[in-house]
Amino acid sequence: MGFTINTRHRLEQDGRAVERIASPAAHTGGTFGQTPHILIMHFTYGASARSSASWFQDPDNRSKSSAHVVVDRDGAVIQCVDFDTAANHAGQSSWGGLTSFNNKSFGIELANWGYLKPGPGGSWTSYTNVPIASPFLAAHKNGNPYRPSDAPIGWEPYSPEQMATAVAIARALAAKYGVDTILGHDDIARGRKWDPGPAFDMARFRNQVLGDRAIDGPNTLTVRSPTGLNLRQGAGTEFAMIEQLADGTQVAPIEQRGNWLFVNVLDEEGVAQKSGWVHGAFLA
Ligand SMILES: [Zn+2]
Secondary structure: OOEEEOOOOOEEEOOEEOEEOOOOHHHEEEEOOOOOOEEEEEEOOOOOHHHHHHHHHOOOOOOOOOOOEEEOOOOOEEEOOOOOEEEOOOOOOEEOOEEOHHHOEEEEEEOOOOEOEEOHHHOEEOOOOOEOOOOEEEOOOOOOOOOOOOOOEEEOOOOHHHHHHHHHHHHHHHHHHOOOEEEEHHHHOOOOOOOOOOOOOHHHHHHHHHHHHEOOOOOOEEEOOOOOEEEEOOOOOOOOEEEEEOOOOEEEEEEEEOOEEEEEEEOOOOOEEEEEEEEHHHEO
16 A cells, blocks of 8 residues: 655655545644654544544534544545644643653544443444444553453454554655654553554554564563663663663563663553663663
């Protein structure tokens, strides 16, 4: 699938601009001060890419939300905000010592109903009562949006067509702007947002987009440093320290850059609690 980004910061598929339903300027943060290298993945919690793109234009949309592109369940894509402009997709957000991700990241929305409601006989529906035949059953890594907080609940799966388009767009963003960090909305707005959620295979997505800079599988490494290991905001000692990880801390590597690894820091149950960069020499 041939996605590229043209000089007007618009997405093209096979050399032709994709459909555009522009979000109004009032729903954006204006031109980026600095080109972002971070991509945030979302689900829309909605019926279609078109309905979400329309919502981004709606005067009743009080939060003035928007995103750069929305990918539909069949893989079709609509661009709403040009890639040189900050979209209102992140809201209040923090991660790795950074805040306010609207002006630090690109946002891709995937049309998806997100977390589902339990119905009779083990069935699951969207909050609008659309039945989802084969939901993905899992608990959210940050705790579910509703009780029970730690038991598996239903989530709408993402289709292969939708994922293929998302991967291709993310690759185009990496090629054009040097995107090297991919996070979920649920990573930067923990406890407030649940997208893209457990049905989105983030490790696989990162691997497909970032190639050999990403690391396969859920392998776990252990911090081996009696004096602790610095978790940093970037791949180098020049980046600010987030915190010091104690000897014995378990981490799951996601991406590699030189000697540095981007890792999820795991709690005693193996649940990711935070992310950042560490020097790989102190992991075993
Ligand atoms: Zn979101």
